[in-house]
Amino acid sequence: LEGATGLYFPQNEYTETVYVGQLAGTPILQVHAMLDSDSERSHFYLCWTNPLRRPAYSSWFNLDINTGTLSLNKTLEESDFASLQHSWSVKKLFLLAMVIPTFTRKSQCIRNSPRITLDFVNATMPQCAQTDMKELCFPHRDTSNPHIMENRFPGALRQLRRLTRLNVCPNYTITYNVESDTPAPFAVNENTTELVVTAPLDREESECYRLLLVCTVRTETLITKVETSLDVFVDDEDDNAPYVNATDTADVIISFNRTKGGSFGGLFVFDRDLTPVYPIDQSQNKYVGTLLNNDPWVKETFAIKGTFSEKKAALGGIRETVHDYQLVLKRNLYVTENRTLQLDYLVNDTTYPGLEGTVLLHFNVTILPVHIRFANVTHMFPLARRASFYAQVGRVCVENCHRFDGFRVTYRLQVPDKNASADVQSCYAAISITQAPDDMWGLLYVNDSEVLCRPECQDLQYLVVAEEEHTQLEASTQIHIILDANKASQESQPYLSCAENRRRGDCESVRGLGATTGRCQWRQGTEKGISENYSTCSPDLRTCPDSFCDAVESKDASICPQDCTKETVTGGHERGLRNGIQAGYGTCYCYSERCFCEKEDIPEAKCDDMCKTIIATAL
Amino acid sequence: IWVQTRGCLLKEVHLNVTDLGLGYQTKEELIFRYCSGSCAEAETNYDKILNNLTHNKKLDKDTPSRTCCRPIAFDDDLSFLDDNVVYHTLKKHSARKCACV
Numbered sequence: 001l002e003g004a005t006g007l008y009f010p011q012n013e014y015t016e017t018v019y020v021g022q023l024a025g026t027p028i029l030q031v032h033a034m035l036d037s038d039s040e041r042s043h044f045y046l047c048w049t050n051p052l053r054r055p056a057y058s059s060w061f062n063l064d065i066n067t068g069t070l071s072l073n074k075t076l077e078e079s080d081f082a083s084l085q086h087s088w089s090v091k092k093l094f095l096l097a098m099v100i101p102t103f104t105r106k107s108q109c110i111r112n113s114p115r116i117t118l119d120f121v122n123a124t125m126p127q128c129a130q131t132d133m134k135e136l137c138f139p140h141r142d143t144s145n146p147h148i149m150e151n152r153f154p155g156a157l158r159q160l161r162r163l164t165r166l167n168v169c170p171n172y173t174i175t176y177n178v179e180s181d182t183p184a185p186f187a188v189n190e191n192t193t194e195l196v197v198t199a200p201l202d203r204e205e206s207e208c209y210r211l212l213l214v215c216t217v218r219t220e221t222l223i224t225k226v227e228t229s230l231d232v233f234v235d236d237e238d239d240n241a242p243y244v245n246a247t248d249t250a251d252v253i254i255s256f257n258r259t260k261g262g263s264f265g266g267l268f269v270f271d272r273d274l275t276p277v278y279p280i281d282q283s284q285n286k287y288v289g290t291l292l293n294n295d296p297w298v299k300e301t302f303a304i305k306g307t308f309s310e311k312k313a314a315l316g317g318i319r320e321t322v323h324d325y326q327l328v329l330k331r332n333l334y335v336t337e338n339r340t341l342q343l344d345y346l347v348n349d350t351t352y353p354g355l356e357g358t359v360l361l362h363f364n365v366t367i368l369p370v371h372i373r374f375a376n377v378t379h380m381f382p383l384a385r386r387a388s389f390y391a392q393v394g395r396v397c398v399e400n401c402h403r404f405d406g407f408r409v410t411y412r413l414q415v416p417d418k419n420a421s422a423d424v425q426s427c428y429a430a431i432s433i434t435q436a437p438d439d440m441w442g443l444l445y446v447n448d449s450e451v452l453c454r455p456e457c458q459d460l461q462y463l464v465v466a467e468e469e470h471t472q473l474e475a476s477t478q479i480h481i482i483l484d485a486n487k488a489s490q491e492s493q494p495y496l497s498c499a500e501n502r503r504r505g506d507c508e509s510v511r512g513l514g515a516t517t518g519r520c521q522w523r524q525g526t527e528k529g530i531s532e533n534y535s536t537c538s539p540d541l542r543t544c545p546d547s548f549c550d551a552v553e554s555k556d557a558s559i560c561p562q563d564c565t566k567e568t569v570t571g572g573h574e575r576g577l578r579n580g581i582q583a584g585y586g587t588c589y590c591y592s593e594r595c596f597c598e599k600e601d602i603p604e605a606k607c608d609d610m611c612k613t614i615i616a617t618a619l
Numbered sequence: 620i621w622v623q624t625r626g627c628l629l630k631e632v633h634l635n636v637t638d639l640g641l642g643y644q645t646k647e648e649l650i651f652r653y654c655s656g657s658c659a660e661a662e663t664n665y666d667k668i669l670n671n672l673t674h675n676k677k678l679d680k681d682t683p684s685r686t687c688c689r690p691i692a693f694d695d696d697l698s699f700l701d702d703n704v705v706y707h708t709l710k711k712h713s714a715r716k717c718a719c720v
Binding site for chain 2: 530568598
């Protein structure tokens with residue numbers, strides 16, 4: 001049965017050094033495969049990704065089919081070295097190995113073939129006197145850490161002896177043993193000097209064993225110990241069923257947020273196994289979910305979105321998987337929709353071999369209708385008769401409007417008394433309402449400032465009507481604009497942009513566009529450096545600058561360019577997230593949309609010689 | 620024949636970004652290039668007439684602009700990190716080419 005084999009290499013790379021003059025038959029290194037059962041046998045072969053294009057040096061080597069020992073087929077000559085291209089003093093020879101449970105004649109590599117890298121040195125092997133103890137014990141450049149599958153049959157995983165150095169120092173006795181801080185099922189087979197795993201491993205118990213390999217070299221006079229550390233990693237397989245921690249039921253109430261894509265009520269499913277994200281097509285521990293409701297309304301309205309992440313368990317720090325399931329709206333819900341239902345969702349861990357690989361989740365969903373209504377019956381807005389064109393009067397919004405998502409409410413103004421005289425009717429031109437496309441607030445602003453000055457326009461009452469776009473549900477409220485008693489002089493002065501003024505004196509004497517009091521307002525920054533609290537001249541400091549270009553401000557670039565400019569700002573500044581100036585240096589001012597921020601060195605009143613004389617005289 | 624160039628020229632100076640006085644807090648530096656020099660060579664009859672009219676006080680309070688040495692092209696943008704690890708980019712901050720305009 002092909003594919004059922006559990007044979008695998010615990011290591012994906014082997015390295016060794018070979019020298020000119022090494023004799024035919026010399027062993028170089030040994031590869032190991034991990035078995036699945038006692039009856040299984042491994043058969044090792046050298047292999048190639050493309051057998052037709054195998055390198056010429058491949059015939060120099062032989063891999064023993066039973067032991068996995070790589071040895072030389074021929075004595076390495078200097079001419080062999082010269083036959084390889086490039087003229088470095090060390091050449092790298094690459095070989096690939098494969099293992100299968102039966103005999104084969106094919107030499108095409110199967111998946112996960114480990115690479116054998118041989119450094120071919122253009123020199124003869126150093127003699128015993130020239131060889132470091134470390135070199136006798138361990139390869140000097142071996143960074144490959146073994147990986148062992150959990151729940152598998154124990155066995156040998158690595159040859160510790162350097163086979164190329166077996167006969168370099170014939171008088172030395174070299175032995176190995178393995179140590180570790182915590183109990184670890186590893187040992188050294190003294191007969192074969194192989195590192196052996198003595199029991200099946202469990203990744204959910206320990207993901208990595210940190211071993212200390214100790215090599216003891218005995219000469220006639222001396223005992224030397226050389227140590228190196230080795231991390232053995234335990235690979236995961238799906239041997240744990242999914243489970244829920246506390247609850248398998250989520251209560252979901254959908255009211256103000258009814259937008260397509262909105263997600264509700266996460267339920268968590270835990271799995272002590274890992275879920276690899278790469279390679280992408282891998283199915284290990286990936287869950288398959290099924291919505292068990294067959295109601296077409298449910299199917300077109302709801303979906304379950306599952307995401308997973310990896311976290312470390314509180315105890316032991318072993319990694320595990322947490323799946324998060326959320327209810328997602330597939331369409332915008334109408335404000336009138338009103339029902340309760342239960343959604344059942346079956347989560348299936350498809351690669352879990354046991355019986356209990358599923359979890360059933362429940363979402364108890366309540367969809368509440370949204371009532372479009374105003375909280376207050378009447379709104380009062382004081383307004384100065386001197387208020388300029390585009391001055392903001394106030395904001396209106398239906399109850400809970402800031403929580404709305406997935407539907408839109410628009411506002412319009414209505415004149416309550418349609419039978420009034422033409423003169424009175426004309427007064428109502430004073431105020432308008434506007435709204436940003438992404439905003440639920442209606443902004444009231446002055447649309448005709450000349451009207452405000454007329455004495456006959458005293459009592460401005462409107463009806464604000466809010467309408468929901470899909471259902472045409474309406475609500476209304478009365479607003480009352482209370483004009484102050486101050487008699488505004490009919491100014492012939494044209495409106496200017498407040499933002500043009502760089503000094504407090506100029507600013508506060510200007511009749512600015514959007515100014516609620518008729519005059520521009522000055523903000524004095526106090527901080528040094530580039531600050532959000534920069535100095536500037538604004539029509540209304542409550543709305544400008546506030547780093548937000550609102551629906552009224554966006555009607556004309558001259559109202560509040562500090563919040564609305566789309567152009568490059570000159571001078572030290574930080575741009576806002578969308579438009580405008582987030583922070584500026586010194587004073588920020590703008591001509592139309594072109595803004596400048598700079599610190600003006602206002603000369604401090606120095607006391608010159610003349611001044612000193614005056615003071616001296618005065619004293 | 621070697622003629623010394625006079626008049627409007629591109630000059631450069633090595634500065635800290637803080638020297639620019641734009642309020643940025645940073646340790647970064649830059650080469651700042653600027654235009655300076657006389658534009659007398661570039662004057663036309665227009666400039667001579669304006670000069671005479673101003674001198675003779677024929678132009679009330681107005682003093683019209685004279686030819687002056689200004690950049691006609693700017694260096695590439697300069698980006699730097701400030702002390703709070705925020706990126707800033709200066710545009711049109713340094714001259715590349717000068718002319719009397």
